[in-house]
Amino acid sequence: MNKIKVLLVEDDPFWIKHIVYDLNQEVDIVVASTACTKEEAVDAALHADIDVVLMDVELNPNQRDGLYATQEITTRTDCKVIMMTSYQERSIIMDAFDMGAVNYVTKEHYSDIVDAIRAAHAGHSSIHGCCADVLLVEWRLRCLSRSEREVYDLKEQGFKSHQIASMLHKSLDTVKSQIKSIGRKRTKTLSD
Template structure:
Protein backbone atom coordinates (compact mmCIF):
# COMPACT_ATOMS: atom_id res chain seq x y z
CA UNK A 1 0.00 0.00 0.00
CA UNK A 2 2.95 2.34 0.55
CA UNK A 3 3.64 2.46 -3.18
CA UNK A 4 0.00 3.24 -4.04
CA UNK A 5 -1.60 6.66 -4.27
CA UNK A 6 -3.91 6.92 -1.27
CA UNK A 7 -7.18 8.54 -2.32
CA UNK A 8 -10.06 10.01 -0.36
CA UNK A 9 -13.39 10.39 -2.16
CA UNK A 10 -15.98 12.85 -0.90
CA UNK A 11 -19.26 12.25 -2.73
CA UNK A 12 -22.86 12.34 -1.50
CA UNK A 13 -24.26 10.04 -4.20
CA UNK A 14 -23.59 6.47 -2.99
CA UNK A 15 -23.87 4.99 -6.50
CA UNK A 16 -21.34 7.50 -7.86
CA UNK A 17 -19.11 6.92 -4.85
CA UNK A 18 -19.01 3.17 -5.48
CA UNK A 19 -18.62 3.54 -9.24
CA UNK A 20 -15.73 5.97 -8.92
CA UNK A 21 -14.09 3.89 -6.22
CA UNK A 22 -14.30 0.72 -8.31
CA UNK A 23 -13.14 2.52 -11.44
CA UNK A 24 -10.03 4.16 -10.00
CA UNK A 25 -8.97 1.04 -8.11
CA UNK A 26 -8.85 -0.99 -11.34
CA UNK A 27 -5.42 0.58 -11.70
CA UNK A 28 -2.79 -0.97 -9.46
CA UNK A 29 -1.31 2.34 -8.35
CA UNK A 30 -4.43 3.88 -6.71
CA UNK A 31 -6.24 2.79 -3.57
CA UNK A 32 -9.24 4.41 -1.88
CA UNK A 33 -8.38 4.75 1.82
CA UNK A 34 -11.16 7.14 2.93
CA UNK A 35 -14.72 7.88 1.86
CA UNK A 36 -16.99 10.65 3.09
CA UNK A 37 -20.61 11.08 2.09
CA UNK A 38 -21.17 14.65 3.26
CA UNK A 39 -19.43 17.78 4.47
CA UNK A 40 -19.58 16.76 8.12
CA UNK A 41 -17.90 13.39 7.50
CA UNK A 42 -15.26 14.99 5.29
CA UNK A 43 -14.34 17.47 8.01
CA UNK A 44 -13.81 14.64 10.53
CA UNK A 45 -11.36 12.60 8.43
CA UNK A 46 -7.79 12.07 9.61
CA UNK A 47 -5.78 13.58 6.76
CA UNK A 48 -2.43 12.01 7.62
CA UNK A 49 -2.90 8.94 5.42
CA UNK A 50 -4.25 10.67 2.30
CA UNK A 51 -2.33 11.70 -0.81
CA UNK A 52 -5.10 13.02 -3.07
CA UNK A 53 -8.73 14.04 -2.52
CA UNK A 54 -11.48 13.69 -5.12
CA UNK A 55 -14.18 16.07 -3.91
CA UNK A 56 -17.73 16.65 -5.10
CA UNK A 57 -18.54 20.36 -5.34
CA UNK A 58 -22.20 20.01 -4.33
CA UNK A 59 -22.53 17.65 -1.42
CA UNK A 60 -26.32 17.58 -1.46
CA UNK A 61 -28.97 17.94 -4.14
CA UNK A 62 -30.15 21.28 -2.79
CA UNK A 63 -26.64 22.59 -2.12
CA UNK A 64 -26.83 26.13 -3.42
CA UNK A 65 -23.72 27.12 -1.45
CA UNK A 66 -21.42 24.47 -2.91
CA UNK A 67 -20.30 23.00 0.41
CA UNK A 68 -17.46 21.24 -1.42
CA UNK A 69 -15.72 24.62 -1.45
CA UNK A 70 -15.82 24.71 2.35
CA UNK A 71 -14.39 21.20 2.51
CA UNK A 72 -11.65 22.05 -0.01
CA UNK A 73 -10.66 25.13 1.95
CA UNK A 74 -10.61 23.20 5.24
CA UNK A 75 -8.58 20.29 3.84
CA UNK A 76 -6.15 22.67 2.16
CA UNK A 77 -5.52 24.41 5.49
CA UNK A 78 -5.00 20.98 7.10
CA UNK A 79 -2.18 20.30 4.63
CA UNK A 80 -3.96 18.41 1.84
CA UNK A 81 -2.82 20.39 -1.19
CA UNK A 82 -3.80 17.83 -3.83
CA UNK A 83 -7.55 18.25 -4.25
CA UNK A 84 -9.45 17.53 -7.44
CA UNK A 85 -12.95 18.97 -7.70
CA UNK A 86 -15.49 16.62 -9.25
CA UNK A 87 -18.74 18.21 -10.38
CA UNK A 88 -21.45 18.69 -12.95
CA UNK A 89 -20.93 22.46 -13.07
CA UNK A 90 -18.86 24.09 -15.79
CA UNK A 91 -19.40 27.77 -15.11
CA UNK A 92 -16.42 30.13 -15.14
CA UNK A 93 -17.06 31.78 -11.77
CA UNK A 94 -17.45 28.45 -9.99
CA UNK A 95 -14.31 27.05 -11.62
CA UNK A 96 -12.27 30.10 -10.60
CA UNK A 97 -13.60 29.97 -7.05
CA UNK A 98 -12.54 26.32 -6.80
CA UNK A 99 -9.00 27.11 -7.91
CA UNK A 100 -8.96 30.00 -5.44
CA UNK A 101 -9.57 27.52 -2.61
CA UNK A 102 -6.51 25.52 -3.65
CA UNK A 103 -7.81 22.72 -5.86
CA UNK A 104 -5.33 21.44 -8.45
CA UNK A 105 -7.82 20.19 -11.02
CA UNK A 106 -11.52 20.38 -11.86
CA UNK A 107 -13.31 17.60 -13.71
CA UNK A 108 -16.95 17.22 -14.63
CA UNK A 109 -18.59 13.89 -13.89
CA UNK A 110 -19.09 13.23 -17.59
CA UNK A 111 -15.29 12.98 -17.89
CA UNK A 112 -14.92 10.29 -15.21
CA UNK A 113 -12.59 8.26 -17.45
CA UNK A 114 -9.95 10.95 -16.97
CA UNK A 115 -10.03 10.74 -13.18
CA UNK A 116 -7.20 8.19 -12.72
CA UNK A 117 -4.76 10.32 -14.75
CA UNK A 118 -5.86 13.45 -12.88
CA UNK A 119 -5.16 11.64 -9.60
CA UNK A 120 -1.66 10.71 -10.78
CA UNK A 121 -0.92 14.26 -11.91
CA UNK A 122 -2.16 15.70 -8.62
CA UNK A 123 -0.03 13.18 -6.72
CA UNK A 124 3.03 14.34 -8.67
CA UNK A 125 2.23 17.92 -7.64
CA UNK A 126 0.96 19.14 -11.01
CA UNK A 127 -1.78 21.71 -11.23
CA UNK A 128 -3.73 20.63 -14.29
CA UNK A 129 -6.45 22.09 -16.38
CA UNK A 130 -8.69 19.33 -17.62
CA UNK A 131 -10.36 19.92 -20.98
CA UNK A 132 -13.62 20.62 -19.09
CA UNK A 133 -11.96 23.65 -17.52
CA UNK A 134 -9.76 24.62 -20.45
CA UNK A 135 -12.68 25.05 -22.85
CA UNK A 136 -14.52 27.34 -20.45
CA UNK A 137 -11.48 29.40 -19.47
CA UNK A 138 -10.09 29.76 -23.00
CA UNK A 139 -13.51 30.97 -24.15
CA UNK A 140 -13.48 33.49 -21.32
CA UNK A 141 -9.93 34.64 -22.13
CA UNK A 142 -10.87 35.17 -25.75
CA UNK A 143 -13.88 37.19 -24.70
CA UNK A 144 -11.78 39.30 -22.32
CA UNK A 145 -9.21 40.00 -25.03
CA UNK A 146 -11.97 41.15 -27.35
CA UNK A 147 -13.44 43.37 -24.64
CA UNK A 148 -10.14 45.26 -24.53
CA UNK A 149 -10.83 46.70 -28.00
CA UNK A 150 -14.01 48.35 -26.73
CA UNK A 151 -14.04 51.96 -25.62
CA UNK A 152 -14.65 52.59 -21.89
CA UNK A 153 -18.28 53.50 -22.61
CA UNK A 154 -18.79 50.38 -24.73
CA UNK A 155 -17.23 48.27 -21.98
CA UNK A 156 -19.69 49.71 -19.51
CA UNK A 157 -22.63 48.83 -21.78
CA UNK A 158 -21.18 45.38 -22.50
CA UNK A 159 -20.69 44.64 -18.78
CA UNK A 160 -24.28 45.59 -17.97
CA UNK A 161 -25.55 43.43 -20.85
CA UNK A 162 -23.45 40.49 -19.57
CA UNK A 163 -25.01 41.01 -16.13
CA UNK A 164 -28.40 40.33 -17.71
CA UNK A 165 -29.79 43.84 -18.04
CA UNK A 166 -31.96 44.56 -21.06
CA UNK A 167 -31.59 47.63 -23.30
CA UNK A 168 -34.10 49.71 -21.33
CA UNK A 169 -32.44 48.89 -18.01
CA UNK A 170 -29.01 49.75 -19.40
CA UNK A 171 -30.34 53.03 -20.79
CA UNK A 172 -31.87 53.92 -17.41
CA UNK A 173 -28.73 53.01 -15.53
CA UNK A 174 -26.45 55.03 -17.83
CA UNK A 175 -28.89 57.91 -18.36
CA UNK A 176 -28.98 57.34 -22.12
CA UNK A 177 -31.72 56.71 -24.63
CA UNK A 178 -32.66 53.18 -25.62
CA UNK A 179 -31.73 54.08 -29.22
CA UNK A 180 -28.21 55.04 -28.12
CA UNK A 181 -27.85 51.74 -26.27
CA UNK A 182 -29.12 49.79 -29.29
CA UNK A 183 -26.57 51.55 -31.49
CA UNK A 184 -23.76 50.88 -29.01
CA UNK A 185 -24.75 47.22 -28.74
CA UNK A 186 -24.60 46.88 -32.55
CA UNK A 187 -21.11 48.42 -32.54
CA UNK A 188 -20.04 46.13 -29.67
CA UNK A 189 -21.37 43.06 -31.50
CA UNK A 190 -19.52 44.08 -34.64
CA UNK A 191 -16.24 44.60 -32.76
CA UNK A 192 -16.57 41.37 -30.78
CA UNK A 193 -16.94 39.31 -33.96
Protein backbone atom coordinates in the same frame (compact mmCIF):
# COMPACT_ATOMS: atom_id res chain seq x y z
CA MET B 1 5.13 0.81 -4.82
CA ASN B 2 3.50 3.57 -2.81
CA LYS B 3 -0.06 4.04 -3.95
CA ILE B 4 -1.70 7.43 -4.38
CA LYS B 5 -4.14 7.67 -1.49
CA VAL B 6 -7.46 9.22 -2.50
CA LEU B 7 -10.23 10.66 -0.36
CA LEU B 8 -13.56 10.49 -2.20
CA VAL B 9 -16.05 13.13 -1.09
CA GLU B 10 -19.40 12.26 -2.63
CA ASP B 11 -22.96 11.88 -1.36
CA ASP B 12 -24.45 9.79 -4.20
CA PRO B 13 -24.25 6.03 -3.47
CA PHE B 14 -24.10 5.22 -7.21
CA TRP B 15 -20.99 7.35 -7.74
CA ILE B 16 -19.38 6.19 -4.51
CA LYS B 17 -19.74 2.53 -5.50
CA HIS B 18 -18.45 3.02 -9.05
CA ILE B 19 -15.59 5.39 -8.27
CA VAL B 20 -14.28 3.29 -5.39
CA TYR B 21 -14.43 0.15 -7.52
CA ASP B 22 -12.82 1.76 -10.58
CA LEU B 23 -10.03 3.54 -8.71
CA ASN B 24 -9.16 0.48 -6.64
CA GLN B 25 -8.56 -1.41 -9.92
CA GLU B 26 -5.59 0.86 -10.65
CA VAL B 27 -2.20 -0.48 -9.58
CA ASP B 28 -1.02 2.90 -8.26
CA ILE B 29 -4.22 4.34 -6.72
CA VAL B 30 -6.30 3.38 -3.69
CA VAL B 31 -9.39 4.99 -2.20
CA ALA B 32 -8.17 5.36 1.36
CA SER B 33 -11.31 7.00 2.70
CA THR B 34 -14.74 8.28 1.71
CA ALA B 35 -16.82 11.12 3.09
CA CYS B 36 -20.36 12.34 2.45
CA THR B 37 -20.32 15.71 4.23
CA LYS B 38 -18.08 18.76 4.45
CA GLU B 39 -17.25 17.94 8.06
CA GLU B 40 -16.35 14.32 7.29
CA ALA B 41 -14.20 15.46 4.36
CA VAL B 42 -12.22 17.98 6.38
CA ASP B 43 -11.76 15.51 9.24
CA ALA B 44 -10.52 12.76 6.89
CA ALA B 45 -8.15 15.13 5.09
CA LEU B 46 -6.71 16.30 8.41
CA HIS B 47 -6.39 12.92 10.11
CA ALA B 48 -5.97 10.30 7.39
CA ASP B 49 -2.93 9.93 5.16
CA ILE B 50 -4.42 11.43 1.96
CA ASP B 51 -2.67 12.63 -1.20
CA VAL B 52 -5.54 13.62 -3.49
CA VAL B 53 -9.16 14.52 -2.75
CA LEU B 54 -11.96 14.01 -5.28
CA MET B 55 -14.56 16.54 -4.20
CA ASP B 56 -18.17 16.92 -5.30
CA VAL B 57 -19.44 20.52 -5.30
CA GLU B 58 -22.79 19.86 -3.68
CA LEU B 59 -22.94 17.52 -0.70
CA ASN B 60 -26.21 18.96 0.60
CA PRO B 61 -28.88 20.22 -1.80
CA ASN B 62 -28.28 23.82 -2.92
CA GLN B 63 -25.36 24.40 -0.54
CA ARG B 64 -22.20 24.03 -2.64
CA ASP B 65 -20.49 22.92 0.57
CA GLY B 66 -17.84 21.01 -1.38
CA LEU B 67 -16.34 24.36 -2.33
CA TYR B 68 -15.99 25.37 1.33
CA ALA B 69 -14.56 21.97 2.21
CA THR B 70 -12.02 22.48 -0.57
CA GLN B 71 -10.96 25.82 0.85
CA GLU B 72 -10.55 24.42 4.34
CA ILE B 73 -8.65 21.35 3.14
CA THR B 74 -6.28 23.27 0.88
CA THR B 75 -5.47 25.85 3.53
CA ARG B 76 -4.89 23.26 6.28
CA THR B 77 -3.23 20.37 4.41
CA ASP B 78 -0.99 19.56 1.45
CA CYS B 79 -3.74 17.52 -0.21
CA LYS B 80 -4.46 18.25 -3.85
CA VAL B 81 -8.18 18.71 -4.50
CA ILE B 82 -9.83 17.83 -7.80
CA MET B 83 -13.44 18.87 -8.17
CA MET B 84 -15.55 16.11 -9.71
CA THR B 85 -19.09 17.25 -10.27
CA SER B 86 -21.95 17.66 -12.72
CA TYR B 87 -21.83 21.47 -12.56
CA GLN B 88 -20.43 23.31 -15.56
CA GLU B 89 -21.32 26.90 -14.62
CA ARG B 90 -18.53 29.42 -15.03
CA SER B 91 -18.98 30.91 -11.57
CA ILE B 92 -18.72 27.51 -9.87
CA ILE B 93 -15.61 26.57 -11.85
CA MET B 94 -13.95 29.87 -10.94
CA ASP B 95 -14.99 29.54 -7.28
CA ALA B 96 -13.49 26.04 -7.18
CA PHE B 97 -10.11 27.30 -8.36
CA ASP B 98 -10.33 30.31 -6.05
CA MET B 99 -10.94 27.91 -3.15
CA GLY B 100 -7.76 25.98 -4.00
CA ALA B 101 -8.77 23.17 -6.37
CA VAL B 102 -6.01 22.07 -8.76
CA ASN B 103 -8.37 20.66 -11.38
CA TYR B 104 -12.05 20.42 -12.25
CA VAL B 105 -13.47 17.40 -14.04
CA THR B 106 -17.16 16.98 -14.79
CA LYS B 107 -18.75 13.59 -14.22
CA GLU B 108 -19.46 13.56 -17.95
CA HIS B 109 -15.67 13.18 -18.34
CA TYR B 110 -15.31 10.67 -15.53
CA SER B 111 -13.04 8.46 -17.63
CA ASP B 112 -10.35 11.17 -17.34
CA ILE B 113 -10.25 11.15 -13.55
CA VAL B 114 -7.41 8.62 -13.21
CA ASP B 115 -5.07 10.79 -15.30
CA ALA B 116 -6.16 13.86 -13.32
CA ILE B 117 -5.34 12.11 -10.03
CA ARG B 118 -1.89 11.07 -11.26
CA ALA B 119 -1.14 14.57 -12.57
CA ALA B 120 -2.27 16.24 -9.33
CA HIS B 121 -0.20 13.86 -7.23
CA ALA B 122 2.86 14.53 -9.40
CA GLY B 123 2.35 18.28 -8.99
CA HIS B 124 1.63 18.84 -12.69
CA SER B 125 -0.69 21.60 -13.80
CA SER B 126 -3.22 19.79 -15.92
CA ILE B 127 -6.45 21.65 -16.36
CA HIS B 128 -9.15 19.46 -17.85
CA GLY B 129 -10.59 20.58 -21.16
CA CYS B 130 -14.10 20.79 -19.72
CA CYS B 131 -13.10 23.91 -17.79
CA ALA B 132 -10.16 25.21 -19.85
CA ASP B 133 -12.38 27.44 -22.00
CA VAL B 134 -13.87 29.07 -18.89
CA LEU B 135 -10.41 29.78 -17.50
CA LEU B 136 -9.21 31.17 -20.83
CA VAL B 137 -12.18 33.55 -21.06
CA GLU B 138 -11.63 34.68 -17.48
CA TRP B 139 -7.95 35.24 -18.16
CA ARG B 140 -8.82 37.38 -21.17
CA LEU B 141 -11.26 39.42 -19.10
CA ARG B 142 -8.77 40.23 -16.34
CA CYS B 143 -8.00 43.59 -17.96
CA LEU B 144 -11.56 44.88 -17.50
CA SER B 145 -12.36 47.36 -14.76
CA ARG B 146 -14.97 46.35 -12.19
CA SER B 147 -17.52 48.57 -13.92
CA GLU B 148 -16.74 47.09 -17.35
CA ARG B 149 -16.98 43.58 -15.92
CA GLU B 150 -20.48 44.33 -14.60
CA VAL B 151 -21.52 45.46 -18.06
CA TYR B 152 -19.85 42.45 -19.70
CA ASP B 153 -21.56 39.96 -17.37
CA LEU B 154 -24.98 41.49 -17.98
CA LYS B 155 -24.39 41.54 -21.74
CA GLU B 156 -23.43 37.84 -21.56
CA GLN B 157 -26.71 37.15 -19.76
CA GLY B 158 -28.54 38.58 -22.77
CA PHE B 159 -29.48 42.03 -21.56
CA LYS B 160 -29.64 44.86 -24.09
CA SER B 161 -27.66 48.09 -23.64
CA HIS B 162 -30.67 50.12 -22.53
CA GLN B 163 -31.57 47.45 -19.94
CA ILE B 164 -28.02 47.42 -18.61
CA ALA B 165 -28.04 51.22 -18.36
CA SER B 166 -31.24 51.08 -16.34
CA MET B 167 -30.04 48.24 -14.09
CA LEU B 168 -26.69 49.92 -13.33
CA HIS B 169 -28.11 53.46 -13.15
CA LYS B 170 -25.86 54.66 -15.98
CA SER B 171 -26.54 56.61 -19.12
CA LEU B 172 -27.00 54.64 -22.33
CA ASP B 173 -24.00 56.46 -23.82
CA THR B 174 -21.80 55.33 -20.90
CA VAL B 175 -22.86 51.69 -21.33
CA LYS B 176 -22.26 51.82 -25.10
CA SER B 177 -18.86 53.39 -24.52
CA GLN B 178 -17.98 50.66 -22.01
CA ILE B 179 -19.09 47.94 -24.44
CA LYS B 180 -16.76 49.39 -27.08
CA SER B 181 -13.93 49.56 -24.53
CA ILE B 182 -14.54 45.93 -23.57
CA GLY B 183 -14.34 44.92 -27.23
CA ARG B 184 -11.05 46.81 -27.71
CA LYS B 185 -9.51 45.34 -24.57
CA ARG B 186 -10.53 41.78 -25.48
CA THR B 187 -9.13 42.20 -28.99
CA LYS B 188 -5.87 43.58 -27.59
CA THR B 189 -5.59 40.69 -25.11
CA LEU B 190 -6.10 38.17 -27.91
CA SER B 191 -3.36 39.76 -30.01
CA ASP B 192 -0.82 40.02 -27.16
